[in-house]
Amino acid sequence: MTGNSSAKLSALQGGVYSRLVEDFGADVARQYADLNLGGIALIDEVARAHDIDCSFVRRSAFDFTELSTNVPKLEAEHEAAAQAGLVTRLEDSTDLPFKVAGALELEAQAQIDPVAWVRGVAGLLPEMGSAVFEDTRVTAVDNGRGCRISTDTGFSLTAERVVLATHAPILDRGLFFARLDSQRPYCVSGRIKGKLPRGMYLGVDDPLRSIRPFAPGETEPKTVLVSGEGHRVGTGNPAERYATMTAYLQRQFGVAEPSHRWSAHDEISPDRLPFIGPVHPGNDRIMVATGFSKWGLAAGAGSAMLLADRLSGIETTAASIFNPGRLNLRQSAGRLIRHNAEVGVSFAADRVRKRASAEDLGPGEGAVVGKGLSQHAVHRDEQGKLHRLSARCTHLGCIVSWNGAESTWDCPCPVSYTHLTLPTNSTV
Numbered sequence: 011m012t013g014n015s016s017a018k019l020s021a022l023q024g025g026v027y028s029r030l031v032e033d034f035g036a037d038v039a040r041q042y043a044d045l046n047l048g049g050i051a052l053i054d055e056v057a058r059a060h061d062i063d064c065s066f067v068r069r070s071a072f073d074f075t076e077l078s079t080n081v082p083k084l085e086a087e088h089e090a091a092a093q094a095g096l097v098t099r100l101e102d103s104t105d106l107p108f109k110v111a112g113a114l115e116l117e118a119q120a121q122i123d124p125v126a127w128v129r130g131v132a133g134l135l136p137e138m139g140s141a142v143f144e145d146t147r148v149t150a151v152d153n154g155r156g157c158r159i160s161t162d163t164g165f166s167l168t169a170e171r172v173v174l175a176t177h178a179p180i181l182d183r184g185l186f187f188a189r190l191d192s193q194r195p196y197c198v199s200g201r202i203k204g205k206l207p208r209g210m211y212l213g214v215d216d217p218l219r220s221i222r223p224f225a226p227g228e229t230e231p232k233t234v235l236v237s238g239e240g241h242r243v244g245t246g247n248p249a250e251r252y253a254t255m256t257a258y259l260q261r262q263f264g265v266a267e268p269s270h271r272w273s274a275h276d277e278i279s280p281d282r283l284p285f286i287g288p289v290h291p292g293n294d295r296i297m298v299a300t301g302f303s304k305w306g307l308a309a310g311a312g313s314a315m316l317l318a319d320r321l322s323g324i325e326t327t328a329a330s331i332f333n334p335g336r337l338n339l340r341q342s343a344g345r346l347i348r349h350n351a352e353v354g355v356s357f358a359a360d361r362v363r364k365r366a367s368a369e370d371l372g373p374g375e376g377a378v379v380g381k382g383l384s385q386h387a388v389h390r391d392e393q394g395k396l397h398r399l400s401a402r403c404t405h406l407g408c409i410v411s412w413n414g415a416e417s418t419w420d421c422p423c424p425v426s427y428t429h430l431t432l433p434t435n436s437t438v
Contacts, residue, residue: 011177011274011275011306012124012125012127012128012306012307013124013125013128014197014272014273014274014275015124015274015306015307016197016220016222016235016237017121017122017123017124017222017307018071018119018121018210018220018222018307019046019049019050019053019119019120019121019122019307019308020046020050020071020116020119020120020210020212020305020308021043021046021047021050021071021096021116021119021308022071022072022073022091022096022098022114022116022119022212023046023212023304023305024073024212024213024214024218025073025083025087025214026042026282027039027042027043027087027090027091027093027094027096028083028086028087028090029282030042030090030094030282030283031090031093031094032090033281034281036093036094037327038283038331039090039093039094040093040094040095041327041328041331041332042094042283042331043091043094043095043096044095044312044328045284045308045309045312045313045316045328045332046305046308046309046312047308047312048311048312048315049307049308049309049310049311049312049313049314049315050119050120050308050311052311052312052314052315053066053120053122053127053307053308053311054066054120056131056134057122057127057130060130060134062126062127062130062131062134063126063130064122064123064124064126064127064130065121065122065123065126066120066121066122066127067120067121067122068118068119068120069119069120069121069208069209069210069222070115070116070117070118070119070208070209070210071115071116071119071209071210071211071212072101072104072113072114072115072116072209072210072211072212073087073113073114073211073212073213073214074104074106074110074112074113074114074211074212074213074214075110075111075112075113075213075214075215076108076109076110076111076213076215077111077215078111078112080111080112080214080215081111081112083214084100084112084113084114084214085100087114087214088100088114091114091116096116097116097117098114098115098116099114099115099117100112100113100114100115101113101114101115104207104209104211105205105207105208105209106207106211106221106262107202107204107205107207107262107263107264108262113211115209119210121210121222122307124307143161143165146161146162146163146165147161147162148160148161148180149161149162150181151172151174151181151296153172153293153295153296156168156169156170156295157169157170157171157172157295157296159172170295171295171296171297171321172295172296172297173296173297173298173299173317173321174289174296174297174298174299174300175298175299175310175313176300177275177277177300177306178190178192178275178277178300179289179298179300181289181296186277186285186298186300186301186334187405187406187423189279189280189285189301190277190278190279190300190301191242191277191278191280192242192243192275192276192277192278193240193241193242193243193275193276193277193278193304194240194241194242194243194246194248194273194274194275194276195237195238195239195240195273195274195276195304196237196238196239196240196248196251196252196255196271196272196273197235197236197237197255197270197271197272197273197274198235198236198237198252198255198256198259198268198270198271199224199233199234199235199236199259199268199269199270199271200233200234200259200263200265200266200267200268200269200270201232201233201265201269202232202233202234202263202264202265203232203264204263204264206223206232206233206234207221207222207223207234208223209222210222213238217238217239218238218240219236219237219238219258220236220237220238221234221235221236222234222235223235233269234259234263234265236255236258236259236262236263237255238255238258239251239254239255240276242422243275243420243421243422244408244410244411244420244421244422244423245411245422248273248413248414248415248416249414249415251415252271252415255268255271256268256271273415273416276302276303276304276306277300277301277302277303278301278303278304279301279302279303282303283301283331283332283336284299284300284301284302284303284309284313284332285298285299285300285301285332285333285334286298286299286313286316286317286329286332286333286334287317287320287329287332287333287334287335288333288334288335289334290334290335291335297317297320297321298334299313299314299317313332316328316329316332366378366379367379368388368390368396371388371389371390371396372390373390373391373392373393373394374390374391374392374414374417375389375390375412375414376388376389376390376412376414376417376419377412378401378409378410378411378412380401385400385401385402385409386398386399386400386401387399387400387401387410387412387419389412389417389419399419403421403423405421405423406423408421408422408423409422410422
């Protein structure tokens, strides 16, 4: 997931402080700002101290609008950000190649090559006495007096404490599947002929657009990246979303054709605060960090510091604010109800919806076929061979959908979005 991010490190996040101040007050907004700023500072410090070449570059972050009617949003966020301890500045112009009605700037944010960063950190760990296991899937974590970690290789580990930092928790003892909304954003990039923007931009208009340059040292010079068109995983039409993003890149930046395109997944928490701490109130041996709501690079590094304090027995105010066991009914009940209602409707409707016929599938196409409860996920490869899988996701039993833009099967149920690899033989 880190590799599919937009590589942006910023505490300015498109109106989040207006919402946090209104829902929780200035103290909580300040803790959230500190979580992100602390993560950026930690990445900078570690990269410098250990010569990790991850193209870390300081840049200004901007919220912007092309509509004069949305300028008050920026003004309100300017005031809320000040209450959160951030020094922002309102602008009426930017270095984007199109006119904006207003912008809000936060200096000294950053971007990185996230894969180089992760590889650099992984290389440091053995020197610090830690082991790194790759190509090893954790299948279970059992806890009693200690924790036992089982893997798909038959190898097991024991530990006093375990931290699940797996984006979506691989253990769902905290009912995260019902609390997190899995969203898919799309990214496209291409080389431009004009001047490359120097800032990182996030629109507050609908539809949302995020814009940034590739960092110096990356393989594609004068390349701009735009992202947006997010929707709940397992719904929508990915091919249409890519087409929309491509048209935006061409219209606003004069790019002939994108050089790259990809999608990611984000776990959105109902109150926009991440879950950092015990996986559930009765178990402080297993910790979790999830629900970063699209801002996992900076906040993820910040959560590492927060968990380090927790594991060392240091109690902080932030620990209670981001505790996964918190109950913010007034702020999140409506979103939780709506989110789970949508999943319930999808769960029921997918079982009675009219299905496609395998005979109608062309090369490279896929669909759920069958009638009633007998449903198969069928894909015809480029050589014309049919491959069949059960259409039911192994997580909650939801019916998967075919993603023709990326040739994957996607599940619409929350926290079960992992793409299913197409099989090499025809088995159900």
